[in-house]
Amino acid sequence: MNKKEKNQIIQELREKFDNNSFIYFTDASAMTVAQVNKLRRMCHQRGVEMSVVKNTLARKAMEGIDEERGFARVYDALVGPTAIMLSDTANVPAKLIKEFRKDDLEKPVLKMAYIDADIFSGDDAIEVLVALKSKEELIGDVLALLQSPAKNVISALNSGGNTIAGLVKALEERAS
16 A cells, blocks of 8 residues: 555545544454454444554544544554444444344454543443433433423313313302
């Protein structure tokens, strides 16, 4: 690979890192070709972009935007074979890895995850990452919380209104 090709790859990676807030660094070495192909299919179906990159190129791409995003803490993960997973939703790659491992596989191993400038280090973080909620799920939870008291108030007003109307009607009938 010549210098021009390397610079092009660095620029492409820099754009990907700059445009994604959810980046997973995994080790998929020692997986068979069939397993890697299955993992790639699963990634594609869920909108996760997976690519194997050279650590030095990934680091150079991150160094270009490090001050803004704080990627320096990720450099420790860039050792050995590295596959990068990019997603629009924080928990999708973690769920994907967990589902993929249901077949008694130990790979891919999570080296590190970069989630909105927070770092989750090590394979033990998978369960925490799976439990993260997406933006849409959080908005749904907030709306449900906001609607619940409003529904209670409306219900109470409706039932109280019916009772008052019933009392007024009963009083009118007695007066006549």
